Amino acid sequence: MSVKEHTDPQTKLLGVIGRDSGVDRARSDAAGNVYRLTARIAIETDGAGSGRFRFRLQCFKTDAATEQTKANTCNFHFATGSNAYWCNSQVPDHTTTPPAVCAGRHLDDGTGSDVLWVGTVWRSMAHQLELASVRGFSATFNAGAGPAGVAHWIATENAIVNLANQQAENAYAEWSSNCNYYSSPRPGAVCAAWCAMFATWVWDIAGVPAIDSSVRETYAARKLGLYGRDVWGTWHRTAPKRGDWVIWGEPRISIGGHNDIVVDVRSDGSLDVVGGNVSGKVTKRHVFPGSTTTNGQPLSGYVSPPG
Template sequence: MNAFEPGGRNEMRMIAATKSGPRLRIRRWFGSLAMVLALSVGAVAAGTGYDLAGGATGAYAATRDDITRVANAEVGYAADANQCNKYASLCDDWCAMFTNWVWRTAGVSPVPDSFVATAVGQWGVARNLFKPRPPNSVGDPQPGDIAVYGAPGSGQGGHVSIVFSVDGGNRITTIDGNYSNRVAKRQIDATTATAGSRDVRISGYVTPPNVTAGGRGAHVVISGMDNALYHEMRLPGGQWTGFQPLNGSASRVSIAAMPDGTAQAVVIGQDGVVYHEGRHANGQWTGFQPIPGNTKAKDVAIAALPDNTSQVAIVGDDDIVHHQGRHANGQWTGFQPIPGNTKAKSVSIAGLPDNTSQILITGDDDVVYHQGRHANGQWTGFQPLTGNTKAKDVTIAGLPDRSSQVVIVGDDDIVYHQGRYPNGQWTGFQPLNGMGTTTPAKAKRVSIAGLPDSTSQILITGLNDDVVYHQLRNPNGQWTGFQPLNGMGTTTPAKATDVAIG
């Protein structure tokens, strides 16, 4: 029996039915019907984007991020006992119904015209969109691709899924329709994973046609010189939306972009209490609410994880580092001191693709310490970075390959950067240059974000002018150079007491 469809009408039954003929003819008719549905029913027209909060949003080129966002929003959906599902007006094996629906809903055009898994691969071959997976290799999967189990055109008994992320090594995360009759997110070894009633391996990946690389935008929140809060976004193409005010004021800010296209912000209010609010994918904010317990803090940080949970770390008003999680349904776990009751002056936290997280602090001795948190919640323990480097502010971000990027404001006020490889090795701190000069940049506050396209982005507040500066680090390690951000409704540079990017 197909492991994806226990007890259901799986593709093993389809193979068993080949002697009788009619069942296979029904499947071929399904494929023809799928073509008709794709051309005539599609609630989202070809080339039309889809806003998860509000429906069709108008014509534009779909992006890979659109695909993964649509797929991720479906995780947890279950078909009924007869495999009737919302992705097509049919009650049958539905992994290909799901992948086709995801592409269409995200605005991809054209989409496969069959609900037979390996026929999706054949569709890709016919259009030069199929990327074979070489033996003993992960191949070239990209987020938004369709992973095909079984050779293209080899008949029933295969499986298809959406590639959500490429996690390093041989591991990828996929979102699968009809996984035990549900939509499930799984991390797999792409070289050995098998699926379908024939228990077949991934033969390759189908590239979505006519999509752009996309890449999600970055959210920026600052606390102005009067502690008023402002938000803007840097779009994937590099354009800025311009600062707009957020209700409230704060001394410390942090923001995280979530996998489902939402964002979450945490701040320390003027009363010292930690507040949280969310931003829906349609841009609407929920409004700040104190995190349960009315906990007070001196510094705060938030990080997103692939399962759409978030992790919050604070330096409490007792100077001890505390941590808590927020479930995808909005429930909080409650603050607990990180084992060791470590004291700190500043804190930052990053989420990684394997649902682990990493935390960085400046201790009460000003030394920079790092530790990891396993996906099961176990901590590794704080260790000083090599050289016992001292700092006034710290920030850390994770990248898709499970490496991380660290930026600090040293005790000499200079901005330094280093990377941490997935194996735990550090590259060593190097200073970053100031705007238009080879003299190292100096700053008061710093924040960094890692993006799905393996770039990272930094914000600082200048040491002597409080101006907000931004720069980008490309995947090859090249920096673009710091540039000031404009204030709200003006070309005069924005100034801030704290900055956050996520």
């Protein structure tokens, strides 16, 4: 879809992530012209050099006959009304009822406000879209249904670290035994040990280009070490860096062990790490590579992001 992007002298458009969503193929305007209405998310800076990013919801109207597209208000007609749920807590479940911590707002409120979480209802199904605001870094994914898009232009160690820290600060927790939202791209939530799901999700959303569906579907924690050692050549036993995966247990296909993400390397050689499925939630820990064990396994090494 070719469109004229939003412009504002106080902001700079860095890109657009997410597939067009909420397509309505059978709408007509007052003159009887059939059109499609689509929505997507634009990523902008604040224009002040602070390094902060924000999302802006953009909607577009495409004439079905001419395929010409122009900006439009986001007046989707859901059965329950044209509402979005903007939240600052955990991802809501797949129902049409927003959690108590969310405030209902119209999609076409026109504020362009910074947002943390958005869930929209499309026809008879709930469609949850998470916007993870991370101290100036933002990413989007389609909770429980796979990433809607990846912002490759922010594929840096800071993006990985900020996203991991944000998830730990938000204290995301599974809602049932091992049931979690980090299991995409498989449809729905997968109820299985999810430390590897979390590790690959963070890299994927942060824009690491090597994270394809085969990597995302790797649920054996120690198998991630095999990708680093045998596929990407980024496996190393020492000298961890921020953004690296931590592999607990020797790399192999079998289950067991654990994965974390390095978020800080201290002067004494100890590490601050963030991992999923630690006591059923995303947890930040302080570990010592030479002595700490996790799930009965020593720290065997690290995998750095390829590319």
